Amino acid sequence: MTLLRLAERGLYCEAGDFYIDPWLPVERAVITHGHGDHARWGSDRYLSSREGEAVLRTRLGASATIRPVDWGDPVDVNGVRVSLHPAGHILGSAQVRVERHGEVWVASGDYKLEPDPTCTPFELVRCHTFITESTFGLPIYRWTPDREVFAAIRAWWRQNLEHGRASVIFGYALGKAQRLLAGLADADIGPVYTHGAVERLNRDYRRGGVRLAATQYASAMPRGHSFAGGLIVAPPSAAGSTWMRRFGTISTAFASGWMRVRGARRRRAVDRGFVLSDHVDWPSILTTIEGTGAERVWATHGTREPLVRWLTERGIEAKVVASQWKGEEDTDPVEVAGEEITA
Amino acid sequence: MRRFAQLFAAIDETMRTNEKVDAMVDYFRSVDPADAAWAVWFLSGGRPKRLIPVRRLAGWAMEESDVPDWLFAECYDAVGDLAEAMALLLPDAESSADIPLHRWITERLLPLANKSEEEQRASVVQSWRELGGTERFLWNKLITGGLRVGVSQQLVVRALSRATGVDEGVIAHRLSGTWLPRAESFTALMAEETSDADVSRPYPFFLAYALEGEVDALGDATAWQAEWKWDGIRAQVIRRNGQTFIWSRGEELVTDRFPEIAAAADFLPDGTVIDGEIMPWKDGKPLAFAQLQRRIGRKSLGGAILTEVPVVLIAYDLLETAGRDIREEPLARRREMLVAVVAEARSTAFVPSPVVSMDAWDDARAAHAGARDRCAEGLMLKRRDSTYGVGRRKGGWWKWKVQPFVIDAVMIYAQAGHGRRASLHTDYTFAVWDDGVLVPFAKAYSGLTDAEIQELDRWIRANTVEKYGPVRHVKPVHVFELGFEGIQPSPRHKSGVAVRFPRILRWRTDKSPEEADTLATLRGMMT
Numbered sequence: 001m002t003l004l005r006l007a008e009r010g011l012y013c014e015a016g017d018f019y020i021d022p023w024l025p026v027e028r029a030v031i032t033h034g035h036g037d038h039a040r041w042g043s044d045r046y047l048s049s050r051e052g053e054a055v056l057r058t059r060l061g062a063s064a065t066i067r068p069v070d071w072g073d074p075v076d077v078n079g080v081r082v083s084l085h086p087a088g089h090i091l092g093s094a095q096v097r098v099e100r101h102g103e104v105w106v107a108s109g110d111y112k113l114e115p116d117p118t119c120t121p122f123e124l125v126r127c128h129t130f131i132t133e134s135t136f137g138l139p140i141y142r143w144t145p146d147r148e149v150f151a152a153i154r155a156w157w158r159q160n161l162e163h164g165r166a167s168v169i170f171g172y173a174l175g176k177a178q179r180l181l182a183g184l185a186d187a188d189i190g191p192v193y194t195h196g197a198v199e200r201l202n203r204d205y206r207r208g209g210v211r212l213a214a215t216q217y218a219s220a221m222p223r224g225h226s227f228a229g230g231l232i233v234a235p236p237s238a239a240g241s242t243w244m245r246r247f248g249t250i251s252t253a254f255a256s257g258w259m260r261v262r263g264a265r266r267r268r269a270v271d272r273g274f275v276l277s278d279h280v281d282w283p284s285i286l287t288t289i290e291g292t293g294a295e296r297v298w299a300t301h302g303t304r305e306p307l308v309r310w311l312t313e314r315g316i317e318a319k320v321v322a323s324q325w326k327g328e329e330d331t332d333p334v335e336v337a338g339e340e341i342t343a
Numbered sequence: 344m345r346r347f348a349q350l351f352a353a354i355d356e357t358m359r360t361n362e363k364v365d366a367m368v369d370y371f372r373s374v375d376p377a378d379a380a381w382a383v384w385f386l387s388g389g390r391p392k393r394l395i396p397v398r399r400l401a402g403w404a405m406e407e408s409d410v411p412d413w414l415f416a417e418c419y420d421a422v423g424d425l426a427e428a429m430a431l432l433l434p435d436a437e438s439s440a441d442i443p444l445h446r447w448i449t450e451r452l453l454p455l456a457n458k459s460e461e462e463q464r465a466s467v468v469q470s471w472r473e474l475g476g477t478e479r480f481l482w483n484k485l486i487t488g489g490l491r492v493g494v495s496q497q498l499v500v501r502a503l504s505r506a507t508g509v510d511e512g513v514i515a516h517r518l519s520g521t522w523l524p525r526a527e528s529f530t531a532l533m534a535e536e537t538s539d540a541d542v543s544r545p546y547p548f549f550l551a552y553a554l555e556g557e558v559d560a561l562g563d564a565t566a567w568q569a570e571w572k573w574d575g576i577r578a579q580v581i582r583r584n585g586q587t588f589i590w591s592r593g594e595e596l597v598t599d600r601f602p603e604i605a606a607a608a609d610f611l612p613d614g615t616v617i618d619g620e621i622m623p624w625k626d627g628k629p630l631a632f633a634q635l636q637r638r639i640g641r642k643s644l645g646g647a648i649l650t651e652v653p654v655v656l657i658a659y660d661l662l663e664t665a666g667r668d669i670r671e672e673p674l675a676r677r678r679e680m681l682v683a684v685v686a687e688a689r690s691t692a693f694v695p696s697p698v699v700s701m702d703a704w705d706d707a708r709a710a711h712a713g714a715r716d717r718c719a720e721g722l723m724l725k726r727r728d729s730t731y732g733v734g735r736r737k738g739g740w741w742k743w744k745v746q747p748f749v750i751d752a753v754m755i756y757a758q759a760g761h762g763r764r765a766s767l768h769t770d771y772t773f774a775v776w777d778d779g780v781l782v783p784f785a786k787a788y789s790g791l792t793d794a795e796i797q798e799l800d801r802w803i804r805a806n807t808v809e810k811y812g813p814v815r816h817v818k819p820v821h822v823f824e825l826g827f828e829g830i831q832p833s834p835r836h837k838s839g840v841a842v843r844f845p846r847i848l849r850w851r852t853d854k855s856p857e858e859a860d861t862l863a864t865l866r867g868m869m870t
Contacts (some may be wrong), residue, residue: 261431
């Protein structure tokens with residue numbers, strides 16, 4: 001019997017009788033981070049990092065039973081030693097270290113190595129078995145330093161300012177949006193407006209001590225307010241919605257690791273793509289796996305097969321584990337023309 | 344190369360036509376003419392010959408990026424573009440000397456042709472080490488001969504015109520025919536003085552918009568000349584300096600394809616350019632377009648096919664006579680001269696386009712109703728005082744097709760059919776242009792032959808950009824002529840219109856997606 005295994009409701013530890021990021025309601029859930037595919041509603045009790053508690057509560061509601069723990073503090077769950085370690089993905093994101101009889105497993109959740117101001121940086125944890133995400137598990141994915149990306153975002157904003165346009169940048173409401181706002185906190189940039197979904201989470205970040213650029217809630221602006229020269233941070237789902245009309249002439253951009261590939265940007269139909277990811281790139285996945293010293297690797301979500309094959313060819317026991325986690329998806333619901341059109 | 348990469352990115356990163364033009368204007372004004380010449384050539388769809396087999400190139404890229412072939416294949420699959428996949432996989436550039444575009448072409452790209460495989464490899468690998476990001480992607484596109492930039496020829500012409508103040512028509516004329524990417528060519532292109540001596544050069548074709556609404560709106564019928572609208576190959580026959588050239592509208596030199604017309608043209612006076620339609624024609628009557636296609640398909644023209652499908656030039660217009668550009672003369676005057684010039688050639692291969700006699704619009708309507716019987720697509724209405732313009736312009740000329748509504752649209756989605764067609768992609772979604780974006784407006788299921796469906800199905804499978812359930816988003820490449828019976832405003836549809844009984848009339852393999860119609864045209868059909 002392995003310490004962790006994939007069960008119907010999620011990644012399960014039988015010895016401790018708890019789940020990690022279950023997709024169906026369970027008694028005891030250990031949560032890596034607050035993204036929707038990892039933090040599902042309906043479980044009896046949740047264990048979360050203290051850093052991630054506020055975000056998780058925003059997600060799950062006031063009635064959820066959440067026990068916060070500090071980084072590295074071990075918790076005994078039915079004789080299994082469980083501790084949370086920073087994953088560097090979003091505020092409060094954790095890797096879950098599980099230990100029993102000297103055997104150590106680590107489930108990464110989603111992670112990245114490059115430090116950013118919105119969360120505690122990734123901590124490398126030695127383990128026997130490493131359960132890794134592989135959202136960007138192909139060698140075409142290599143990130144550029146944040147400094148360069150933010151310089152490009154500023155240049156784009158400035159160009160739009162000169163043309164009297166508003167700059168609308170799309171990024172996931174939890175995590176990416178705040179990383180953008182933190183990265184632009186000291187930038188000489190026009191008024192920054194946010195979508196409601198983003199603003200709600202900004203509160204949690206600010207309370208958590210993360211310095212974000214000053215923001216105004218776009219919908220609270222008076223009728224006829226000019227957004228020209230402003231920067232609007234919105235979730236991708238806002239693209240093409242009627243909410244966008246208020247901004248007048250705009251240039252659009254999408255901040256995501258997927259923007260590394262030209263076709264992905266073109267499919268999004270945005271003017272600009274900024275390669276800014278909260279996930280590990282290919283070289284970092286390999287560095288991390290090597291650093292953990294793991295003999296066994298499970299790839300849970302993303303481009304899993306190539307990673308597994310790569311590792312197997314290098315003598316590491318690796319396999320694909322079909323979790324229901326999604327990481328960051330290239331295609332969120334896209335309007336299908338067939339439904340739109342009737343002859 | 345860096346400046347060219349910036350131009351490419353600027354064009355690639357915007358959907359707005361004006362911004363694309365601005366980026367080009369800026370580029371043409373600021374770079375070395377030798378660079379600009381190559382840029383014009385590439386932007387106009389010019390492609391260098393592929394000098395290295397793709398497989399070989401991919402092999403070097405794999406070795407340089409230390410990636411096994413199976414992983415390379417995964418990456419290629421994820422990216423969907425070989426040049427880009429290689430650019431992303433290769434290690435970051437080591438040096439960043441900025442060598443101008445024309446030197447990359449003349450000193451690095453073209454010399455690859457005369458090198459051994461080992462030398463080619465050394466040269467290409469070196470270039471990869473020198474170039475990063477978009478520059479490396481473009482370089483790979485150049486090596487593989489697959490560079491495409493998202494601008495139409497018309498936009499390039501507009502940008503060149505704005506960069507210099509030279510009239511768009513003059514620029515278009517100077518660019519047509521065989522234009523070589525050299526600094527001198529670019530300087531000549533931008534020159535104010537017209538001293539173009541290229542004897543083979545055709546004029547840009549003047550194109551008509553489809554007539555929308557009632558013909559009475561055009562005013563007094565006697566101010567108009569009506570001709571049959573033929574469905575053949577639009578062409579210019581040029582006789583200059585004792586030489587004959589026949590250009591198709593796609594700006595291909597097709598002189599050898601139509602020996603009957605070429606032979607007859609030898610009897611035209613020097614300095615003559617006739618615009619017309621090459622039609623399969625026998626016993627004083629047109630043959631079906633399919634007959635002409637049979638002939639076009641042949642590599643060599645034997646005696647049999649020449650007898651079975653003879654062609655004539657239905658002469659529409661005279662653009663040049665005695666070496667003088669007469670496009671600014673009124674149509675009535677050009678027509679007189681055309682008839683005289685054609686008569687002088689004394690050949691059955693030239694037929695002045697028959698004019699439909701018309702005293703009132705009712706005569707035109709009657710003729711229009713009978714157009715099909717004459718194997719014509721409808722009528723062309725040209726103002727008697729109209730000049731011969733450049734490109735597609737509104738006002739002077741209208742095409743009045745038989746079908747109530749016809750539009751050229753781009754296929755963007757495909758879905759498998761049902762029953763007999765269950766395994767074939769037979770349900771297509773079509774789109775028209777709206778400010779640089781393709782907007783879907785109709786689905787159509789019928790109109791193609793089984794062979795065409797098979798061919799299209801294979802293409803769809805190989806060119807799917809993305810799948811949403813059963814729906815495949817395909818590359819916007821293929822243009823189809825759609826016919827439909829009615830059109831109404833509809834707030835439920837993204838396009839704002841709903842069309843009735845849309846069907847495919849023809850697969851326009853002769854058209855590029857940029858040539859498809861616009862949403863404005865579609866909306867304009869609602870009266």
